[in-house]
Amino acid sequence: MTEFIRKAEKVWEEFKDYVPTYDEVCEILEKEVVNIEDAAKLLNVEDKNSILLMASKAKKLTRENFGKVILLYAPLYISNYCQNGCVYCGFSCRKNYKREKLEFNEIENELRAMKEEGIDSVIILTGEDRIHSPVDYIEQACKIAANYMSEVSIEVYPLLEEEYRSLASAGVVGITIYQETYQKEDYKKLHPFGPKKDFEFRFKAVERALSAGFHEACVGPLLGLSHPKKDVLCTLLHAEYLLDRFPKAEISVSFPRVRSAGTDFVPKFSVSDKEFIKFLIVARLYLPRVGIVISTREDARLRDALIDVCITKMSAGSKTTVGGYVAQEEEKDAQFEVEDRRSVAEVVDSIIKKGLRPEFTNWVRGVGSL
């Protein structure tokens, strides 16, 4: 499976200094299929006119494959206990602040508050701690969530296949798991201790979940932790690999950028807005039928611009603290700072103003299976 990481590395080495001319960009965009070598070249484009041309093709592909629908979801942090020492994270066990875990009645209260805002698709999140947030706790939380929401996904620590199977039976349909970086040497330094040190176990989690009956998976890096263009290429090939292996599954990609979270971590690479936009456009050009997700880590202006080009799913009204929906707390003790603080209604309003259609779920439980 790690074959595609080697392939991305090889392609990048070959094309890292290749900046295509405007005419070459036109030629690539006229092709029926943009291959990975083309994608590597397009990642190097700097010229504004070329980027505008790429954006226009990306928009066309998005509308052809996804219509005008923008799916909305919100994250629900149920526990911030974590045994890992990820050097970039606000929930790292190196951080000295109050750990919290929601009781089941508090989870219900959070879900009610989210539902009142209009949310119908939730991602349940925990840190990585099998003692404070064991699988049966996550499973029960998901069962409760399934009573309130049409769509329940998880973004929790990597599990065994049989554990994913239990969660699928509890009503979970999707998994989001970021590899953080596909560059193994950097991964080692960024995850000095804790279960997350195991690159391979994390890497194979999506496959275990899809084999266990999950229907949706979202993968990606945390941009800035390692070489961003190499991580983008790896993500494109990872998504393609998953599509080949699980043709009935709905695969999506996301490219969150590292944000401050009260740590003194300085990312190795910074990714400008211009680069970030280009990465998403290249993702759409290479993967016309794959969903592209953006979170509230990005600001309202950028998110609104990108839903017009390539985004198919976005979070709205997010709280990244444990118990944040009831308490209406902002970023105190959050995993990362939220940039787009608009309410769900405000996000819906701006989607409609763009002539697009906000949807709160694309999944109806009990209809069909893989």
Ligand code: SF4
């Ligand atoms: S990124 Fe996840 S696993 Fe790492 S410290 Fe933060 S919560 Fe824990």
